[in-house]
Structures are given as C-alpha cells and as structure tokens.
Amino acid sequence: MTTAAIEFQQVTKVYRQRLRGVEVSALTNASFSVGPGEVCAFLGPNGAGKTTSINLLMGFFFADFGEIRVMGYPPGDVRAKAQIGFLPENFAFYKYLNAERLLRFHYALAGGKPSSAAPLIADLLAKVKLTEYSRLKIGKYSRGMVQRVGLAQALLKDPQLLVLDEPTSGLDPSGRKDVRELIAGLKAAGKSIFLSSHLLSEVEQVCDRVIIISKGRVVQIGRMEALLGNSDQVEIVVTALPEELHARVTGWGGSVTAGEHGTSVMIDFGHKREFAEAIWAAGHDVVRIAPLRGSLEELYLKTVGNESGVA
Amino acid sequence: MKLWTLATSTLESFLHNRLMLVLLLVGIGMVLLMMIPLLGMKATITGQNKAAVESMVLQAISEVVSLMSGLGSLLAAWAATDSLVSELKAGTVLAVMARPVKRWEFLLGKYIGVMLLMAGYAAMMICVSYLLAWLGGQHIHANPLLLFAYPLVRYAIYAGMAMLLATWFGSVMSVVCVMGIAIVNTIVQPGSEDWKPKLMWLKTALYYVLPSTNLLSEERFLSLRQAALKPTTWLEHGTSLLYGLDYALVFLLLAMWSFSGRSLRRD
Numbered sequence: 001m002t003t004a005a006i007e008f009q010q011v012t013k014v015y016r017q018r019l020r021g022v023e024v025s026a027l028t029n030a031s032f033s034v035g036p037g038e039v040c041a042f043l044g045p046n047g048a049g050k051t052t053s054i055n056l057l058m059g060f061f062f063a064d065f066g067e068i069r070v071m072g073y074p075p076g077d078v079r080a081k082a083q084i085g086f087l088p089e090n091f092a093f094y095k096y097l098n099a100e101r102l103l104r105f106h107y108a109l110a111g112g113k114p115s116s117a118a119p120l121i122a123d124l125l126a127k128v129k130l131t132e133y134s135r136l137k138i139g140k141y142s143r144g145m146v147q148r149v150g151l152a153q154a155l156l157k158d159p160q161l162l163v164l165d166e167p168t169s170g171l172d173p174s175g176r177k178d179v180r181e182l183i184a185g186l187k188a189a190g191k192s193i194f195l196s197s198h199l200l201s202e203v204e205q206v207c208d209r210v211i212i213i214s215k216g217r218v219v220q221i222g223r224m225e226a227l228l229g230n231s232d233q234v235e236i237v238v239t240a241l242p243e244e245l246h247a248r249v250t251g252w253g254g255s256v257t258a259g260e261h262g263t264s265v266m267i268d269f270g271h272k273r274e275f276a277e278a279i280w281a282a283g284h285d286v287v288r289i290a291p292l293r294g295s296l297e298e299l300y301l302k303t304v305g306n307e308s309g310v311a
Numbered sequence: 312m313k314l315w316t317l318a319t320s321t322l323e324s325f326l327h328n329r330l331m332l333v334l335l336l337v338g339i340g341m342v343l344l345m346m347i348p349l350l351g352m353k354a355t356i357t358g359q360n361k362a363a364v365e366s367m368v369l370q371a372i373s374e375v376v377s378l379m380s381g382l383g384s385l386l387a388a389w390a391a392t393d394s395l396v397s398e399l400k401a402g403t404v405l406a407v408m409a410r411p412v413k414r415w416e417f418l419l420g421k422y423i424g425v426m427l428l429m430a431g432y433a434a435m436m437i438c439v440s441y442l443l444a445w446l447g448g449q450h451i452h453a454n455p456l457l458l459f460a461y462p463l464v465r466y467a468i469y470a471g472m473a474m475l476l477a478t479w480f481g482s483v484m485s486v487v488c489v490m491g492i493a494i495v496n497t498i499v500q501p502g503s504e505d506w507k508p509k510l511m512w513l514k515t516a517l518y519y520v521l522p523s524t525n526l527l528s529e530e531r532f533l534s535l536r537q538a539a540l541k542p543t544t545w546l547e548h549g550t551s552l553l554y555g556l557d558y559a560l561v562f563l564l565l566a567m568w569s570f571s572g573r574s575l576r577r578d
Binding site for chain 1: 312313316317320323324327401402403405406407408409410411412413414572574575576
C-alpha cells in the first residue's frame with residue numbers, strides 16, 4: 001500500500017485566549033488525504049482554516065484532536081520535512097541576503113553540501129527567472145520577485161511533496177503562467193502538490209483533486225472532473241433551429257446561442273432526447289451533444305455560498 | 312553544520328540590525344567620553360598628588376569596566392530575546408522550520424549565534440580594559456583567558472534566561488524580566504543591605520536559586536586597584552565557571568523544552 005502524502009483524520013484545532021476566555025474553533029473534525037503524485041487544491045474563504053491546516057501539517061501548530069501524517073510521519077518530524085518543499089503565505093526572508101545566499105542558507109539547512117549547491121542554485125534561479133537579480137538584496141525585490149525566490153527555495157533538494165500557500169500571490173499574469181507551467185512540470189515528475197489558492201481558474205487548470213473547506217469543516221472533496229462534470233445541463237449544437245423549437249427551448253428555461261458552425265442550445269439533461277428527436281423530425285441535424293462542464297468558481301460559490309472573502 | 316548555519320545567520324542578522332549598531336556606537340562614544348577626564352587627570356599628576364590622582368584614575372577605569380560589563384549583560388539578554396522574537400514576528404521562522412531542522416536545533420543555533428556576538432563583545436571589553444589600564448599607568452596581570460571566560464559565562468546565563476522568557480513573552484517583557492531578575496540577584500548577594508528579618512528566608516531562597524553574580528565576577532580575582540592577581544587556583548576558576556555554565560545550561564534546556572511545545576504563530 002502506498003503511503004499518502006498528507007493524511008488528516010478527524011483533526012480539530014481550537015485557538016484559545018485563556019486570559020480573555022475566548023475560544024475560536026479553526027478546524028473541526030477535518031479529514032482528507034492527498035495521494036502520492038496528486039495535485040490537490042485546497043480552497044476556502046478567508047478564515048476558513050486553510051492556513052491553520054497548513055501550519056498543522058508542517059508541524060508549526062499542534063492539533064487538539066485527531067491525527068495527521070505527512071509522508072507517513074507525524075508533522076514536524078525531520079524525516080517528513082526532508083521530503084517537503086514549503087512556500088508559506090507571505091514568504092518572509094532575511095532582507096540583507098541576496099537570492100543566491102538565501103538559497104545557499106536553505107540548502108545548508110536542508111542538509112546539502114555547500115560544494116554541490118552552486119549549480120543547483122543557478123538552475124533554480126534560472127527556472128524562476130531571477131538569474132540577473134541573484135546578487136541583489138531581497139529587501140529591494142518587488143512582491144512578485146520575492147514570491148519567485150520563495151518558490152525557488154521550496155524546490156531546493158528535489159522535494160516529493162510541495163505545500164504551496166498562495167504561490168501566485170503578487171505575480172503578474174506572465175508570472176502566474178510560469179507557476180502554472182512549473183506545477184504542471186512537477187506533476188509530470190510525479191510530485192505531490194498541496195496547493196492553497198484563491199485563483200480558481202489557475203487551480204482548475206492544474207489540479208487533479210479539490211478540497212473545499214468552510215468555517216473549519218471540509219465541505220466538498222473529490223476529483224476535479226467528477227465535481228465539475230456534475231452539471232445537470234447539456235449543450236446540443238444543431239445545424240438549424242426552427243422557430244417553434246426555439247420557443248420550446250425558452251419555455252424549458254434553456255438558452256440559445258447562434259454560432260458560425262450551427263446553433264448551440266443549452267437545456268436540462270431531461271429534455272435532451274425530446275429535443276434531439278424534434279430536430280431530426282424537422283429535417284435538421286445534431287452536430288454535437290456534450291454534458292455541460294461547470295467551472296470551479298461555480299462549484300466553489302455553490303459550496304461555500306457568499307461568505308466573506310470569497311475567492 | 313545546521314547549527315553553525317543557524318548560528319552564523321543569527322550573528323549576521325545582528326550585524327545588520329540598526330538598533331544594535333546604534334547601541335554599539337553609543338557604547339563606544341560613552342567609553343571615549345569617559346576616557347577624556349581620565350586622560351585629563353593623568354596629565355595633572357605631580358610628585359605630590361600622584362597617589363591621589365592615580366586612585367581617581369583607577370576608580371574611573373573600574374567604573375568604565377563595570378559599565379561595559381553591565382551593558383554586556385543587557386546586550387546578551389536583548390540579543391537572545393530578539394534572535395527569537397524577531398523571527399517569530401517576521402515569520403522567517405516558518406521557512407526555516409520547514410527545513411529538516413529540529414526545534415531544539417533551531418534554538419541552540421540561535422543561542423550559539425548570540426554567544427558568538429557576546430564573545431566579540433567580551434573580547435572588545437578586554438581590549439578596552441587593557442587600554443584603560445595602560446592609560447592609567449597600570450598593568451593587568453590576570454590571565455586574559457579568564458577575563459574572557461568569566462563575563463562570557465555571565466552572558467551565557469543572561470542569554471539563556473532571556474531565551475526562556477522569549478518563548479513565553481514578547482521582547483520588551485523578556486528583557487525587562489531579565490533585568491528585574493538581575494536587580495533582585497544583586498540585592499540578595501551577601502554584603503548587600505540586610506532585609507527585614509521576616510523576609511530573610513526569601514533573600515536566602517533567592518540567593519540559592521539565582522546565579523551568584525559575586526562568584527561569577529572577575530573582580531573576585533582581578534583587582535584593578537592593585538592591578539594584581541588575587542590568589543585563585545585553576546580548580547576554583549573551573550568550579551566557578553562550571554557553576555555558571557550549569558545555570559546557563561538549565562535555562563537553555565528549559566527554553567528548548569518550552570519552545571518545542573509552542574506554536575510558531577506570528578506574535
């Protein structure tokens with residue numbers, strides 16, 4: 001049996017302010033897992049418990065109840081951490097270092113030999129397009145450049161699991177595209193990726209699985225295609241649409257769009273056969289019938305509603 | 312290797328700390344200012360007032376050295392606190408602790424970094440002591456190694472204490488607590504003003520619990536007034552230093568234990 005990269009079982013975390021007697025439940029009985037080689041999106045509104053979950057799995061915080069395993073080890077175990085590349089939300093750094101020295105520092109902490117660091121660091125800096133700024137102090141970097149350094153440090157020592165908290169934050173569209181391609185490359189290399197992001201369109205393009213969390217509870221979990229393919233609508237493209245059928249589609253609550261290669265009709269799944277038969281009976285033809293795929297954004301909004309901080 | 316990486320990075324962060332540089336400049340400025348009357352007094356030595364002026368010169372030297380030593384304790388407490396609190400506050404600790412570094416390794420690396428800084432400070436203090444003694448026409452006969460080791464052990468205790476407090480409180484609170492403990496420590500030493508009979512038990516208890524600053528003071532064997540070495544055996548030095556190191560170790564272990572159980576939340 002292969003070991004899950006991340007496993008949460010009935011995990012609960014409560015923040016307590018003992019002096020004020022305040023208790024805030026950040027995570028309640030959260031259970032999910034991320035398989036090896038899987039790219040998993042971790043979504044939810046602000047304050048839903050995403051960063052708490054990441055802090056728990058990295059061993060920065062301690063769970064009140066439940067069990068967490070990361071690469072088969074308890075969180076914080078150095079054997080697990082040796083296999084993790086981590087990019088925190090708002091990556092903080094020593095401002096007086098330049099990118100090259102920061103990566104050298106992290107490489108040494110990861111147990112790397114200083115003699116073998118130079119080519120790897122040069123390669124990583126090229127990958128995140130920072131080669132020409134490698135000698136500039138990070139304190140002088142823009143937000144996007146800092147994020148790129150953060151990504152480079154997460155990729156040091158070829159980690160098996162990448163935990164990325166808002167990796168595209170602060171990046172311009174081209175930077176976001178680079179990150180997307182980077183993630184696709186890592187996915188192809190068989191790495192497990194746990195990705196927290198508010199950019200749903202980005203997530204939709206790269207992730208295999210989705211976990212949606214709201215108010216500290218896991219509210220939706222599943223494979224991307226299964227979740228997004230669950231739409232109860234179907235798109236039927238026909239060569240022509242007679243007036244009488246147009247009226248019938250409108251009556252069913254469907255929509256009609258005229259296109260270059262025919263007319264596209266969107267109707268409920270239940271009316272599919274009736275509509276197709278009516279088209280054929282009218283002497284026209286059906287070009288294509290395809291179930292309508294929902295977007296991740298639709299799924300997300302349907303799941304968490306209109307909570308504040310929606311992606 | 313990891314410890315050394317953490318220690319050198321801690322030291323480097325101190326050297327890039329503006330507050331630290333300002334404190335250092337202020338310290339150097341104060342020493343230079345205190346040297347002006349010293350040199351003035353020395354210039355007024357004549358056959359008749361030689362003994363009296365020399366006594367004043369030596370008094371001034373003693374005060375400069377005491378001041379530097381006291382500032383060193385404050386610096387050790389502040390540096391130890393800042394090394395931990397600033398990492399937690401800025402969030403840099405997260406990327407570091409995501410590496411295969413154990414929590415105790417992180418804390419020990421920071422502690423070693425603080426001690427490297429304090430070793431530099433102690434070395435500077437010895438140089439100033441020799442310079443002042445030379446200006447005062449005296450010679451320090453004590454072994455420089457001891458002059459280096461005694462303050463360093465004191466600083467190790469203060470740094471350990473501050474680090475332990477920093478695992479619970481913010482930086483200001485931790486430094487204030489350490490200073491409070493240092494003051495209490497001074498007033499419970501033998502020879503200090505007697506307490507009310509009702510509170511003598513407290514004084515005795517605190518004396519035994521807190522590290523003895525008298526025992527860990529280089530003044531035990533070094534007297535600038537006579538600039539001579541008081542007869543103290545190496546065994547006695549070893550025992551005193553071990554006594555101090557024992558305190559430092561206990562504080563450090565307590566700090567490691569406390570840090571291993573706290574969350575790394577941005578404070």
